[in-house]
Amino acid sequence: MATKKLCDSFSKTLIDEVHKWGSMKQMGVSLRCMLDFGSVQSERNMILAAQFLHRELPVRIARRAIELESLPYGLSEKPAVVKVRDWYLDSFRDLRSFPEIKNANDEREFTRMIKMIKVRHNNVVPAMALGVQQLKKSLDPKLDYEDLDEIHQFLDRFYMSRIGIRMLIGQHVAVHDPNQPPNCIGYIHAKMSPIQVAKDASEDARSVCLREYGSAPNVNIYGDPSFTFPYVPAHLHMMVFELVKNSLRAVQERYMESDKPAPPICIMVADGEEDVTIKVSDEGGGIARSGLPRIFTYLYSTANDPVYERLDVGSADVVTMAGYGYGLPICRLYARYFGGDLQIISMEGYGTDAYLHLSRLGDSQEPLP
Numbered sequence: 001m002a003t004k005k006l007c008d009s010f011s012k013t014l015i016d017e018v019h020k021w022g023s024m025k026q027m028g029v030s031l032r033c034m035l036d037f038g039s040v041q042s043e044r045n046m047i048l049a050a051q052f053l054h055r056e057l058p059v060r061i062a063r064r065a066i067e068l069e070s071l072p073y074g075l076s077e078k079p080a081v082v083k084v085r086d087w088y089l090d091s092f093r094d095l096r097s098f099p100e101i102k103n104a105n106d107e108r109e110f111t112r113m114i115k116m117i118k119v120r121h122n123n124v125v126p127a128m129a130l131g132v133q134q135l136k137k138s139l140d141p142k143l144d145y146e147d148l149d150e151i152h153q154f155l156d157r158f159y160m161s162r163i164g165i166r167m168l169i170g171q172h173v174a175v176h177d178p179n180q181p182p183n184c185i186g187y188i189h190a191k192m193s194p195i196q197v198a199k200d201a202s203e204d205a206r207s208v209c210l211r212e213y214g215s216a217p218n219v220n221i222y223g224d225p226s227f228t229f230p231y232v233p234a235h236l237h238m239m240v241f242e243l244v245k246n247s248l249r250a251v252q253e254r255y256m257e258s259d260k261p262a263p264p265i266c267i268m269v270a271d272g273e274e275d276v277t278i279k280v281s282d283e284g285g286g287i288a289r290s291g292l293p294r295i296f297t298y299l300y301s302t303a304n305d306p307v308y309e310r311l312d313v314g315s316a317d318v319v320t321m322a323g324y325g326y327g328l329p330i331c332r333l334y335a336r337y338f339g340g341d342l343q344i345i346s347m348e349g350y351g352t353d354a355y356l357h358l359s360r361l362g363d364s365q366e367p368l369p
């Protein structure tokens, strides 16, 4: 059945190939391995890395293309999801039609090609969110989020795989950049200051809050400003931004009508031996205990419905993610990708603490769904 559907718009040979590659084993890479490998930027290393990607990316992409074909409740048939599947099949075809990489010239061509693949997939998350939204509208409203657990699990696997694919491509492309900032090896900053990243991310979140509400609570950051460790600043920025944005929103909405000043949000950075933990605390009134299991699903948000009409899944339009309810689940995936985790502990009637654990050792292999 799945094979038949795929055949509708792509050749049978390609579909057979997708199934063959989709059953091959994926190879996980650790942060330490990316760091070690990227720090010697010789021609030989670049070729080896490209050869690895030439074999690894089609395996990962084929697995997702197959899974996109057999989703429950008719999700596979939603137009936005069909579009996403076609992007995966196009990228699989591009990768498989690229000849064996033998020299620096092939490697440069290959790098150009995977850079384009990354751009093609830019809008996968909002497109899938649109597909899920379309599904939600067509389902029995009595169905609870727990009934959609299968979809939730699929999205977790799907987005985790996407983080990995984009990290591998982005890292390979970035190590070619002759203007890399000091201490940066591709996406990885060998001496990243979590305090500095938390500062930047908080300022960004505050400006979104200012734009939306006209004012924004302060964010106080505590920890050793000279402490650094190897991590991906873009990932950490995204995670802290999401957490602070949630806290700002909760505090702002709680204190909007009040004459009392809005209490600040506190960020504490602790450097342990195993983990670096970043705690984001607010006094925004917390989350009801009954609501807690829902906050990590992709199907729940208390924010207003986003304006889906603005989403043109066929172009590279910048899309705001506000209110998709994706902030926390995606944030947790980014943390888990390099062996960390995210926990939310809440006191209803007072506020919320988010604990973002980042593995400091960098040894854990990518989780590969």
Ligand SMILES: Nc1ncnc2c1ncn2[C@@H]1O[C@H](COP(=O)(O)OP(=O)(O)OP(=O)(O)O)[C@@H](O)[C@H]1O
Residues within 6 Å of the ligand: 242, 246, 247, 250, 282, 284, 285, 286, 287, 295, 300, 301, 302, 303, 321, 322, 323, 324, 325, 326, 327, 328, 329, 352
């Ligand atoms: N610090 C917090 N205080 C109170 N409620 C929170 C807090 N963080 C999250 N929540 C609740 O959890 C829900 C899900 O949060 P999540 O970040 O996943 O999505 P969102 O903020 O609604 O949308 P998005 O992050 O995609 O813009 C929120 O809608 C909110 O109800």
